Amino acid sequence: MKQTQSIIEVEHVSKQFEDGKFALQDVSLSVQKGEFVTILGPSGCGKTTLLRCIAGFQNPTTGSILLSGKELTDTPPNKRPVNTVFQKYALFPHLNVYNNVAFGLKLKSIDADQIEKRVKRALKTVGMTDYESRDVNSLSGGQQQRVAIARAIVNQPEVLLLDEPLAALDLKMRKDMQLELKEMHKKLGITFIYVTHDQEEALTLSDRVVVMNEGQIQQIGTPTDIYNEPQNCFVADFIGESNILGGKMICDRLVRFCDKEFECIDEGFGEDTPVDIVIRPEDIYIWETRNNAGQVASIEEQQQDYDLDDRIPKGNFTKWYGTVQSCIFKGVHYEMIVLTPDGYEFMVQDYHEFKAGTNVGMLVRPEDIQIMHKQHHKYNYFEGEITKNGMVRFIGAEWEVSEDQLAQFNAGDIVQVLVPFREIDLQDHEEEGVLSGEVHFILYKGNHYHLTIRTNDGIDLIVNTTDVWDNGDRVGIKIPKECIILQKLPEQQ
């Protein structure tokens, strides 16, 4: 049943480059006929590589790509019934608009009148009717983009691949083109596979969104699914604004975070399971309390303020309190940062303004608390080797370890090394660390930062810290010797 409907089938595709790095890791995806699918992710996540594998410009290292059930993996790009709209348009500078669009048709033995008819129709579809004899270099970015689209759709491909087609346009033009693309998709009935790093564009255009990071698919779903039910911290953080907090699932429908227990609607996580929690800033209700929240007002007083504000849903919700740190007007709403007395920060969006310094109460409906499995718990796990001089070699460097950890092992033993997220020490100057690396990914978790540090060898370390770093900062990595834990390697099965 599914076979007959899906037009593109990507099966366990991996792509490894010559330097050993994986651009794609076991990616599987099925695109239905007539669908508008967007592949979304930050730069370097492998989304363009995936598109290029479908177009045929790159061959997957393993796995296969099927079109309407037929193997396509070894077919050269010129024999595939797909066409691409390139990021930088790739219009032929030596040909005028008409000849650019007619390029594909002229290669097939089609009569001149037929070609002319089809080129004119394609140019009409993209709104470039009077530009036939214009030199492509004299066109604006938006016009070139339209010609590029016309050049692709004139061949009536089964699938149209679009590689960040609007990235080079200014905001206003981008918005207009988004609407036009959606219209075109409806009118033409061609399957669109669209690559972008712009989450808003992905949510606006697509029937389904494929979120990618680090060469792997993080989540596939409709725009609402992706937004409302992100499956992990990456998706939650990448799509829209979010408050991400560490917490614990106490039992079904009850979760603990920010030192409070909240009702929620999720089940099946088990008891006392560490989880990550996402709350969208627009889902937090906020009201002013007259007492100083920092010095805990009496429960009665706080309850009174809550009862008086009729914008706030009434019921047996868990409430928490804080002080507004900053308030920014964002056009339609205000965006507030609220700090709780325990040191958790929340981003809250509301139509009302709550000035900095205001004491506020907050609540969230159980259905707006999104619970996700924790990807990592507390430790970085590495494989290491005990060296002759009583150190441990892992992630490309030798580290000192405490005597009692070392006592159980001999030189040459292969061990599992556990490094707690919280204990890794980052230095401003690379040379101060045992190893140097780069801040690769930052996640704010309410009261601390959850950083991914990538070493020069491409190994990732997770670091929890309250220090502020920027993406791309070079850091020196130190690990206090008493914090490194050595264990026997888990038994191979």
Add this chain to the structure above:
Amino acid sequence: MYHSTKTTRTTMKNEITIGRTAVTPYMLFLLVLVLIPLGLVVYYSFTDTEGGFTFAHFLQFMQGGEALNTFLYSFFIALVTTAICLLLGYPAAYFLSIRVANNPPEKRLAEVMIILYIVPMWINCLLRTLATVELFNILSIPLGEGALLFGLCYDYLPFMIYPIYTDLLKMDMSLLEASADLGANRWQSFWKVVVPLSKRGIYSGIVMVFLPTLSTFAISELLTHNKITLFGSLIQRCFGEGGILMWNYGAALSMIMFVVVFLLEHFSHDEE
């Protein structure tokens, strides 16, 4: 505000003055070594030995005979040399440039190779020709037309490769992908995209090979043991030991060469 504008203007004025002073030596050079000699060539070509105005030298050339034949032969040799250089040079330039653009790790290799192609340009062409003559002697290959073509191609090949190479290097590789995406095979992509986009490089390559080979003289003399006379040698002989009487005729032949070169150059620019 006003003050700053004023300073800018003064600086600009100074810069113009400095610029003028700086080009003066070159202007003098141009006048003494290019414009005046050119004037003299024109003057001599239209005068007889007594200094009277005449078309005789040109008529003599047009009536046929050695000079016209030599000219046509030189034209033919230049044409063949250019064709061989294009046939050898284009693929070399193509593979080097495409290789550089597509494989960053191999970039160094391609860079080294292009330098190897160009290294001969660093050595004086007379020295290279003498070496070629020696090479032919060692291999006991008789000198003549074959040796001449070999020597000319060897001397001028880099001038064909380099402009095409730099032109292809500028080409956006995604155009080849676009062309494949639209259904073109490699051969179609080559003729419909690569060749049209390297037209400028091909033209300058042709000009840089054809024009100097047309007027060459030393190379032809050395490589053919003076058996074959090219137009350049013919002109040179008019000014050589033969005597002062031939200067006017030689000037006329130079004028003819000048006009032909000028026209070729002019047309090749039009094409661009």
